[in-house]
Amino acid sequence: MNIQNVLNDEGVDTGNFELSHMDVGSATPDSADYFFIESTLETALGNLPKEKVVLLKSIIDADETKQKVNEILDKNKINHK
Numbered sequence: 001m002n003i004q005n006v007l008n009d010e011g012v013d014t015g016n017f018e019l020s021h022m023d024v025g026s027a028t029p030d031s032a033d034y035f036f037i038e039s040t041l042e043t044a045l046g047n048l049p050k051e052k053v054v055l056l057k058s059i060i061d062a063d064e065t066k067q068k069v070n071e072i073l074d075k076n077k078i079n080h081k
Helices: 003-009 039-045 062-075
Strands: 035-038 053-056
Touching (some): 035 039
Parallel strands (some): 035 053
16 A cells, blocks of 8 residues: 555545655655655665654555554644544
């Protein structure tokens, strides 16, 4: 399950969101509000503010992805199921 699917399943209006993928070398602090990355890549992204980095143990674990996305939604007071 990807982040777009989680947002859709949670009933979030994504009209004001932009979701994209990028390689580690292209990530700059101003290129996204949040970066969802596999935890093994954490050291490769030392240039990103820690508060913007969301570490995932497994990028294919749907439950973990849903939990982390919901934490961000709650933190930003974005309504969801």
